[in-house]
Amino acid sequence: MVDERELENGLTQGEAERRLKKYGANLLENKKRISPVKIFLSQFNDFITWILIVATIISGFIGERADAVTILIIVIMNAILGFAQEFKTEKSLEALKELASPTSKVIRSGKLKVINARELVIGDVVLLETGDKIPADCILMSEGNFMVDESILTGESLGVEKSTSGKNNSIYMGTIVVKGKGKAKVVATGMDTEMGKIAGMLQNIEKEKSPLKEKLSSLGKVLVVICIVICIMVTLTGMWRGQDKYQMFLVGVSLAVAAIPEGLTAIVTVALALGVSRMLKRNALVRKLPAVETLGCTSIICSDKTGTLTENKMTVKALYFNGKIHKLEKMSLPENILMKKAFTYCNDSNFDPKKKKVSEALMGDPTETALIKAFFKESKSLKDFLDKGSRIYDIPFDSDRKMMSVIMKEGLKKVCYVKGAPERVINKCKYILDRGQVKLFTAIEKNKALKSVENMSFDALRCIACAYKDKEVYANKSLENNLIFIGVAGIIDPPRSEVKDAVLKCKLAGIRPVMITGDHKNTAFAIGKELNICKSQSEVITGEELDKLNDKQLSGRVNDISIFARVNPGHKLRIVKAFKSKNNIVAMTGDGVNDAPAVKEADIGICMGISGTDVTKEASSMILLDDNFKTIVSAVEEGRVIYNNIRKFIRYLLSCNLGEVLTMFLTSLFYLDTPLLPIQILLVNLATDGLPAIALGVDPPQGDIMKDKPRAKDESIFARGLSEKIIVRGALIGVCTVLAFVVGLYLGFGLKTSRTIALCTLIISQLIHVFECRSEKHSLFEISLFTNIYLLGAVATSIFMLLCILYVPFLQGVFHTSPLGIAQWFIVLFFSGIIAFINGIYLYFK
Incomplete structure (x- = not known):
């Protein structure tokens, strides 16, 4: 009971x-917990790192204890930095799982x-x-x-x-x-x-592998082989020239540790996780990390109209009954009790009678609540009205029928009330209620009603028709046939004020916004024109017209269509496939259960966070927490920012590593003394590869990022000249460091001081280059230094570290450095900055 x-x-x-x-x-138990200890130990899970640790332990036993201890400390500090990155990333992903549950x-x-x-x-x-x-x-x-x-x-x-x-x-x-x-x-x-x-394990965010991360992982393996070969060459050359074998072995291993970009894929994960966190602050919850990469490629955004392009704040502005359109502002309407019943009873809004005003007492779909608010202001009158009938059966609204029906028991009789899309409802009606009299609904009267609907839709009104029948009412397939037409409500849903700017932003970025709606063609066009989504009705197509086109014909026309009106979720899937057939990268929004196939088929499936069903959320790549079109555009912008930031730190990391390898290789090639000792090589790695690279991963967007065209989905991360920039700048860092070292020797500063000059030149040139990496189009003279405080902090930390090993006596002994005077600093700054200065002037005039 x-x-x-x-x-x-x-x-x-x-x-x-x-x-x-x-x-x-x-909750279902999740045995996969984050283990901080396991994450920390994984930082040492590298063959070359283990060789270095063993080598330094051996050096401790043979008397080089200071060097051994310092190298181990640097290795542990690197591990701590890596642990902090990875642990924070894991925590961020766990938090996202929680939010997406x-x-x-x-x-x-x-x-x-x-x-x-x-x-x-x-x-x-x-x-x-x-x-x-x-x-x-x-x-x-x-x-x-x-x-x-x-x-x-x-x-x-x-x-x-x-x-x-x-x-x-x-x-x-x-x-x-x-x-x-x-x-x-x-x-x-x-x-x-x-x-x-049955031990079902439901995870809301799958830990999917990022395609970019997989590509970089493969690249990293190739770079590892190249670096090891060069390191072996440097080591063997030094031994052949008669240098201490153990020292050269340690140089080779240290250089391998510093040069191999083992942090490449880790920093990609960090950048993706931090970017996802930033998206969340902008009301976009990313469920699948690979979607972040695809967002920057988006060329088409297919968006629902209601609640996404519009405010979803519905207000009934006009009613059509008795053959006339009545504007509600006049407040002199004759009461239509059957329309009042149809829109109130055939309604799924939740009602709290404890609240005085109807506007506060109703919860539910904005369209449904608006229909009730048009007839009631006070909760008491609504409660009294609802108490006069009881629902005994209903057929819920669905996107195929575009109607909802209920059977109400009113006293001793049963009455069926129906509401839905005007064309569907009118088509089901055999009779019409005209001034209280039930008459045959003639073709002339039907055309008059449809013409009135069309006129209301030109005013951007969303139209909902209602009908009833009080005879032969029973729950079967004929329930919605032979109805009596009552009238139509015209509801205004104004466009969101911020969407017009978002649409403009899309067009400047080479992205086409496309509206998809179940509303009347004219209503959709009126809203679309106001938002500058379309200019003429030739850009609008209806679901009925869509059904007349085969897939090939639709594919041929789809790039000329900006609005799809009166469509159902089944059409959405065809629309996505048609756009994709033209090599577009498509973002598609959805909320209902029938939207899930289209959302899943899209390159970026987007579910509404407020109105979306669980099925569609699980099919989606991203959830809009505020159901706002502007949030989609913000997410696309953030996707571009993340991808660009990944390019920035790849450029920085590989250029610097190439510079370090070439410094050692060139001096070995030209039979020069080793310019850097093992402990100094590891210091360079600690000072330049860690914090500055991470800081680039959170670099704010350049002002013109949304003026670039979408990149191709299969574009290489090294496209648009990035590989050339890496090779040229890396070579110049290496050459300038060697030149600084040679100049120091030539001027008679001695080997120890010349090594210090080389060390400072290598570090300072990399720290200058990190600012160059912030933009691929602008010079150092055009980039504001103060827009990334994290980068400033990272560079300041690295410089402080460098000054400490130069001027703190104890650290001088540990790192084998000499304090530099003005003349030596002039050499360092000249060779560190000359390339950046020339490059800056070139880009500025270009």
Whole structure:
């Protein structure tokens, strides 16, 4: 027996909290936990690093204890830095999983609340509707045409009908509501559910491999081989020339540790994770990391109209009945009681009678609440009206029928009320209500009604028609036939003020915004024209016209279409495929359960965070937390920023590493003394490769980033001249360092001081280059130094570290350096800055 009070009130908040403590969170156990110790130890999981550690331990036993201890300290500091990066990234990804976890609509203390599904407890009353993932094992307590996809448990692809009676009232965690709606009582949570018993593991954010990360990982392996070969050559050359064999072995290993870009893929992950965090602050929740890379390639954004391009703040502005359009501002309408009943009873809004005003008491879809607000202002009058009838059956709205129907019991009689798209409703009507009289709905009257709908749509009004019948009312397929037409409501949903600028930003960035809506062609065009999405009606196509085109014909026309009106979710999939057939990178929004195929097919599937169903969220790459088109554009911009930042630190890291390798290789080639000792090589690695590279990963966008055309999806990370920049700048760093070393020797400063000059030149030239890497188009003279405080902090830290080893007596002994005077600093600054200065002048005039 269903307890109506329990259905109405649910648990109290206090009782729910008590049960949550007693039974625990509604979660399936995840054995994959972040292990800080494991992450830290993984920093040493490198063959060359282990060789270096063993070599330094041996050097400690043979008397070089200071060098050995210092090298080990540097290795550990590098490991700590790597650990901090990786641990923060793992934590960020775990936090994103938490944010992307499903929510549930639950009744607590008589009020409807939306909570995280993990907070559900036994005894909770949850509201379920089409597209929802069932959050726990439940017993169905009330339902309307309820059907569930249980394939995740049974493997059976057909939907299973559920009812409130018998064994068929059980519904299970993880299954999907594919039809209808209802209320259910939670009977098991977490590992006590059927899903828990079969050890189902649902993860909301899959730990997918980034394609870019995989490419860089492959590149890294090639670079490792090249670096090792060069390091071996440097070592063998030094030994052949009679230098200390152990010292040269240590030089080779140290150079390999410094030169091999082992942090390349790690920094990509850091940049992606930090970028995802920034997107989250802009209301875009990324569910799959590879999507971040694809965002920067986006050339088409297919967006729903309602709530995304518009405010989703619906207001009824006009009503059509008795053959006339009535403007609501006049407030002198004759009351149409049947229209009032149709729009109030055939409605799924939730109502809290405790609140005085209807505007505060209603919750639900903005279209549905707007229809009720047009007829009621005070909650008491609405409550009295609702009490006069009781719903005994309904057919929920779906995107194919574009209608919703209910059967109401009013006293002793049953009445069916219908609302939906005007063309669909009018087509189902045989009669018309005209000034209280039921008449035959002639072709002339139907055309007049459709013409009025068209006129209302030219004013950007979204039109909803209503009808009824009070004879032959029973729940079967003929329920929605032979209806009596009542009238049409025209609802205004104004465009979001910020969307016009976002559309302009898209067009400047070479991205085409495309509107997809179920609304009338004229309504869509009026909004699209106001937002500058389109200029003429030739850019608008309807779902009916779409059905007349085969896939090849649609593909031929799709690049000329800016608005798709009166479409259903099935059309969305065709639209995505048509745009993709023209080599476009497509972002597609969706919210309903039937949108999921199109969202999944798109290069970037975007689900609405407010109105989106669980099914569509799981099919998506990204969730809009505010359902706003501007957020999509912000995410695309952020995607471009992240990709550019990855290019920046790849450019910096590989140039610097190439410079270090060439410094040692060239001096070896020309039979010069070794310009850097092992401990100095490792210091360069610590001072330049860590913090500055990470700081580039959070570099703010350049002002013109959204003026570039979208890049090709298969474009190499080294495209647009990046590889040339790396090779040329790396070679110049190496040559300038060697020249500084040679000049020091030539001027008679001695080997120790000349090595110090080379060390300073190598570090300072890399720290200057890090600022050059901030832009591929602008010179140092055009980039503001103060827009990335993290980079300034990183460079300042590296310079402070360098000055310490030069002027602190104890550290001079450890790192074998000499304090430099003005003359020596002139050499360092000249060779460190000359290339950047010349390059800056070249770019400035270019």
